[in-house]
Amino acid sequence: MPVAGRDRLTLAEHPAVEDLVVLGRALLLPDDDLTLATALKTPLIDLDDDDLLHLAPGRKGSLRAAMQEAATGEPRYAAAEAKLVHWTREAGRCGPFRFFADLLGPGGGRNLALARLGAEAGDALDAFLNAALDHERRYGPSLAGFLQHIAGSAADVKRDLSASAGEVRVMTVHGSKGLEAKIVILADLGVEPGARRLPKILAVPTPSGDHLPLWPPASAEDVGATVAAKAAVVAQMVEEHHRLLYVAMTRAEDRLIVCGAQAKGEAPPGSWYAMIEQGLMLSEAGLIQLGEGDETVLRFMVSAPSSVEEPALPESEPAPSAMPPWLARRVVREAEPLPPLKPSSALTAADAEERPGDGPFLAEAAAAGRLAHLLLQVLPGVPESRRLTAAEALAQARGGALRPDRRASMVADALQLLAAPALAGLFAADALAEVPVAGSIRMPDGELRAVSGRIDRLAVTPDSVVVADFKTTARPPQKVDAVPLTTIAQLAAYAALMREIYPGRAVRALAIYTASLTCFELDAGRLDAALAALAGAAGTGSAEGALKP
Template sequence: LARVDEVMGLTAVTPGEDDLLKEIRSLHRFREREKLDTPAALARVLHRARRLATKGCVLSRWGQKGSPQYALAKEMKDGIRSFVETVVDPSLSEWRDYVFFDAGQFVQEAVSEYSLLRRRRGEQTFDDLLWGARRMLERTSQNREHFARKFSRILVDEFQDTDPVQAEILLYLTSTNRDETNPWKCVPAPGSLFIVGDDKQSIYRFRRADVDVFHRFADVLTANGGQEIALTTNFRSEKRVCDFVNAALMPAFSDPLQPPGQAEWEDLVPYSQNKARRHPEAIVQIAIPEKTHKKRPNLVRAEAPMVAQAIADLVRHGRLILNGREPLDLVGPIEFKDVMVLFRTASYMPNYVAELNARGIPYAISGGKTLGKSDSLRLLLDPLDAVLKEDAIAQLAFLRGPLCGISDADLVEFVEAGGSLRMPVHLDGHVEPGPELRAGLEMLEDLSVRLRALPPSEAIVGWVEDHGILAGLSTREAGAGDAGSLVRILALIRSWDARGMAWPEIVEELHRLRDDDIEAEQLTLDALAGDAVRLMTVHQAKGLEAKVVILADPHWGRPPGNDLYIDRAGKVPTLAAQIKNRKGDIIAWTPGWTDRVVRDQELQQAEELRLAYVAGTRAEELLLVSFHPKAEGPWSAFDREVFQRPAYTGAVVDAAGSSEVPGSPGPLEVPGAPAPDSSEAPEVPASDALEEAERILESQEARRLAAMEPSYREVSASEGAHEPGHFTALDEGRGKSFGNLIHRLFEALVNNRDKPLERSWVERVAARHAADTIATAERAARTKEATRAAAAFTTSSLWTALQDADEVHAELPYTFALEQEGELESIHAGVIDLAYRVGEEWCVVDFKTDALSTEDLAEKHGGQLEEYAAALSRLAGAERIQRAIWSTFNGRLIEIEEEG
């Protein structure tokens, strides 16, 4: 805190301050409002101080080099992360352990009292019923004996979805040692239990159905004479789908870096009748353009229209254009209901819904919260709010909205003439509204009268029908989605009315729907007839299947977290968890969470792999997987296999069934040929016609040959490198795959340079990328080597320079054309591994894994660095550019002198 005061004394507020300085000023203001006379007040200040470690610092924005401000900035920057890790975080952990233990005791009293209240009122939840049944069976052997006679044979399907309480009830019901109170020591009676399940489909950890419950239960059965039978035949998917899933996921499931307790892999074996090929291809990649920035919103914007167009062409034309021009003709028709689009999360589902709407494709969404974002909800909320609140603002929103469309000019004219927009509506005054405005005001008055006189659902549904709102939506272009959403909302209103809600309460429920507090399915009007594309998350697709399955939205900023870990190793299960609000502030914490968080992340990562397995095995005939080379997300486990498959790039099938590639040339035009004319053409002598035809053919052939001659040449940055045999290797080569691993890992490091990079995080990132790039036999060794290279990189002067940089780019692609007199135009393209700017000076850095001396590296790759510098100079207008190689073999930065 004294250093914060020192910063405030040495620096004045100026435009363009870096994030660290802004956060320090914010902390200073916060501290001035807090009296540090209690541990709670100090904890609040420490909580704010924790943000300092996440903020970037640009030394030059504090002051000139050599100034006290510059020195203070460097000291703060170098020491703040260590201060947070060694002082702030441990102190806050101890404080949370203390506070939340007492808070937990307090809350537990309320929980117990509320449980008793529910029992007295007979308002039991599903969990209440489960726990009640468990307690009843645990307490007396007579209870177990009674129900064992009633249920002597128990079969449980989808056992991987069973939670611990349900599993313990099963063990009590079938036990022979009925005085045993520990369910996991119960001995099941022979022939009493038959369970069917697949631990690779265990994906409901968030509701306590952990995969370790599955394994622990299976151990109890086998330890007491039970028999385990492996069922590997897949009756759903075509052979090539099974082969694809096997090839993609077997290495990942079998990886020794998988956490303990991961499901064991067994290859899918297709049913004999599924071995015949249904279509020419069974696996297709949806190839998102590589130039698309890998941020999730950008990828979704590029991918969503491709997904919608692929569905349209598959269903309406029975064809898909692959690799730009190769037709994939389906054998037999595909209907919209045969297509399922799967997402890991529903966050960006509305983007795909918009593209389906634009193409008139019927759809139904299972679960999710997209209905609250539909335009149809606003159509109802605006008039209902206007009537309920008797508010001019709500009334104005309705009148200006899509149902009325009154212009601002008409509204202003009406009000300035003395008219009123307040509810209730009065049209018998001295000011006469225009016809459109009168119609809108009469609609509101009609709704108000109905709501006072009729039950809510009858009033609202009747108002919608009588004013033709549903019919109007369904007939406008791409209106089936809005019409279907309105039908779904009206169904909800009927259900709320049936539960006895008054119409103001129903309006409140509609607001909750808008604010994502209620989950409800969205669908198009056509979907009511049953033929609709199904959109859902993988969790909702469990147990379902479709002829065509599309795995969409392939990237996430960070994987979804669970933030909850239950340790069942002891006699009593123990919970470790943290709960955050929407701002990311911790509002609940269990003692010991710090020690459990890594294990929680491991279990979540393992479940993500099982989610990919469930998604990939929903397809019967055709599986389309979205792919972008830099995307990291739910379908990354398939990347190694899917990038080799035929690519769908968005080419459109026209009405005649041929392909129309965006940007492709149109029909060849013959110079001098007359335009087509419907009038009768004059007769042409046969000899003249033949000569004309030959002339046209010769002209076409000349143009074809000219088109085959390249009008440019392609130049890559690597052309400047020497052949590898020219130099003496100092160690065995690591191969291109290790280079790919280093590039991916270093890109992740650079993009997260403002965050605390814990060793465990680096190891996990390295392991994930190694799974995609390195052969199984040498994966563990290469992962360790990559982790060591990362440690050297993040403790180097180069890493320090990146913290000071004004601008940093990792894996920066470039393309430009260069014309030289007397030569073909050259297209220069490449990717700069690292480029950063400090002030006016740039530096380009190339990551190299060659086992060469520093001198040989500089000689071998100097030309490549010159190409990068030229590209940066041309595209960014940079004048001062340093060139350097970061050698993982030598663990140091090698500066390259400018040629010439």
């Protein structure tokens, strides 16, 4: 039975990420035999236990030396050694993001991981590349430092399973909000929360009306105030416990299966299982017991099952019918649905060509982009009278890599951009930043395509929607005609999605370049042309490559 995987992954614990980490360590420490042996068994090299038993026992030196010796007579070992030599050279020449992006993209590592671990590995690999890029920007290109960081990271990856079809989806109740399925299995008893699940710090009210943070004392040391504070927290947890049960039960379209394991053989009072059982028992239809012993099942039915009548046997065998012509015709293979359009992602950025002219100025442009992004994200929530002081403080604290005159210029440009009347709605207090969006859009050729991404800035009013995307480049365009087609296509997809979500409202699409804090508004003609090009590229599976001017 196909399984879509879990809706949440711990990045450092996913097998695809563990394979990349152990490979990186094997390249840094080639004489660590245990690490190298683990790396050899990953999908990237694909040796097995029989190969290790051939190489490791009885070797005179290191495992790497034994494989180099065996490579002279075995092509598979020679190919593995060639990969290790090439990867060692690339790891010393490139930063961790570029190294792993080349390994997973042009090197074919992503396809190898997906073939062994399934589609779930794709989300983990994307998050791994994002983490590599972020670490490189923050701390510089260090493979050893990044591997140490990712191995100790407790970051979770939230996967979008809404598009999974015909697969088992394993998720928390929180993650299932907004989703439905024909059959839902509630596999947890859902024990009612109590005093054992109290938070580490309690907010205890004082006679003056303030709240005092306290560690929850033991029951024997409770006083009236702490008893009341504990009771209030437990009441809130129980309310949330009941709300989540409602969410879980309403995910099922046709059938809800409630189960769970309990050491004493019966569900504790207040648990989800006990509440569902008690509630259905008290209903007019009640619960019907089917089966005996360990196979006992309680079933809720609003109508009695219909009896199955045995078909009457014919008196004589019917004459065989002629075989229909369509039975001998070859079935035409149906086209598989295209993957969701992701207007921007770390993997796409890794595979795309470098922007011309950015090379020697890329580091400064990236630092300026981060500062501009921060200013445009934080300053709209600051009162206008205090924006200059707040902007200068942010620039001083987060723009240390830039020259003082460049920081001052960026502060002035950011304030001017925020004060522009045409952008008042975009930078209003109720506008949204870093908005994740997902949905479906109708392409110019009539095909329905899924879209998922993250909008840098979004403003929604009763009659209009403004979408803005921040772009970091050392050489921003001077006029709207020079805006890259890939940027226009990205905003075209977002704009089309906003028209589906907010029908009847005018949609504006803005490209804001952080290096100069210039803003270009893209007209409907450019957006429609880019969306048409995006539809034409769908058949190739790579809109990014097809949209290069």
